[in-house]
Amino acid sequence: MQILSTPNPHTEANPLTPLVEVEGVSKVYPKKDGGEAVILENVNLTVNEGEFICVIGHSGCGKSTLLDMISGFRQPTAGEVRVAGKRVSEPGPDRMVVFQNYALLPWKTAFENIYLAVHAVYPDKSKAEKTDIVNKHLAMVGLEEAANKKPKQLSGGMKQRVSIARALSIYPEVLILDEPFGALDAITKEELQEELLQIWSQHKVTVLMITHDIDEALFLADRVVMMTNGPAATIGEIMEVPFPRPRERAALMEDPKYYTLRNYALDFLFGKYAHDDE
Numbered sequence: 001m002q003i004l005s006t007p008n009p010h011t012e013a014n015p016l017t018p019l020v021e022v023e024g025v026s027k028v029y030p031k032k033d034g035g036e037a038v039i040l041e042n043v044n045l046t047v048n049e050g051e052f053i054c055v056i057g058h059s060g061c062g063k064s065t066l067l068d069m070i071s072g073f074r075q076p077t078a079g080e081v082r083v084a085g086k087r088v089s090e091p092g093p094d095r096m097v098v099f100q101n102y103a104l105l106p107w108k109t110a111f112e113n114i115y116l117a118v119h120a121v122y123p124d125k126s127k128a129e130k131t132d133i134v135n136k137h138l139a140m141v142g143l144e145e146a147a148n149k150k151p152k153q154l155s156g157g158m159k160q161r162v163s164i165a166r167a168l169s170i171y172p173e174v175l176i177l178d179e180p181f182g183a184l185d186a187i188t189k190e191e192l193q194e195e196l197l198q199i200w201s202q203h204k205v206t207v208l209m210i211t212h213d214i215d216e217a218l219f220l221a222d223r224v225v226m227m228t229n230g231p232a233a234t235i236g237e238i239m240e241v242p243f244p245r246p247r248e249r250a251a252l253m254e255d256p257k258y259y260t261l262r263n264y265a266l267d268f269l270f271g272k273y274a275h276d277d278e
């Protein structure tokens with residue numbers, strides 16, 4: 001169900017072109033005792049080109065499973081996922097994923113971590129071209145100075161910047177972020193949210209991001225996808241976020257609409273779909 005039908009300022013400027021289509025998707029995992037666990041049931045979602053989507057829902061409802069089926073790391077039990085009209089059957093460079101734990105190779109420098117990814121996807125480019133792409137993306141996240149540092153010499157925020165730079169250096173159509181700022185302190189998290197918005201608007205990449213933080217979702221997203229609880233979770237509601245862009249956190253906080261949306265999402269999670277364990 002769509003609520004709060006205020007036109008979306010980002011997508012309104014562009015014609016809506018569906019890029020990611022999740023159609024009738026269900027996911028069943030085998031249980032240890034031999035039975036089956038229905039994790040997701042009949043999930044339907046269309047994400048338009050250039051949109052920024054946040055997915056929220058209680059722990060264990062199947063958010064990562066859903067995004068894994070878009071990235072191609074897992075396959076639906078029923079239904080299908082299409083990206084640019086093509087059925088997703090495996091991971092591909094058109095869909096890059098950034099994880100909470102950075103997933104950097106510890107023995108490689110920031111530069112080398114990104115270079116490896118660029119080389120894997122564009123082996124035919126010259127060394128100079130690949131180096132240029134890496135340096136451009138290190139600069140994009142403000143890490144030129146840290147190019148030769150290894151992950152253990154970098155802060156959590158810097159490591160996540162490297163992960164984002166690595167993902168974008170492949171020029172994906174879809175950037176998938178699984179709780180990317182969950183391990184960061186509040187100040188670093190806010191800095192990275194702002195950088196991510198800038199990068200998103202410059203790169204025109206389509207973003208799908210899991211978060212547990214409603215304020216983060218309202219600051220970043222065009223639409224917030226709210227999942228029901230499992231088992232057999234699905235999309236309960238999709239909330240349009242009507243704030244104009246570029247967004248300023250302070251201005252957002254002063255907008256009464258912000259609290260209406262925030263309370264709506266909180267009520268969805270902790271009223272309508274309250275979770276016993278939380």
Ligand SMILES: Nc1ncnc2c1ncn2[C@@H]1O[C@H](COP(=O)(O)OP(=O)(O)OP(=O)(O)O)[C@@H](O)[C@H]1O
Nearest residue numbers: 029030037039057058059060061062063064065066
């Ligand atoms: N390979 C698997 N085999 C069996 N069950 C699995 C498998 N992967 C995930 N699950 C189960 O599927 C459910 C959904 O997991 P998933 O990680 O997608 O949830 P989530 O909403 O992303 O959780 P969180 O917010 O805690 O990261 C959980 O109950 C999990 O234990």
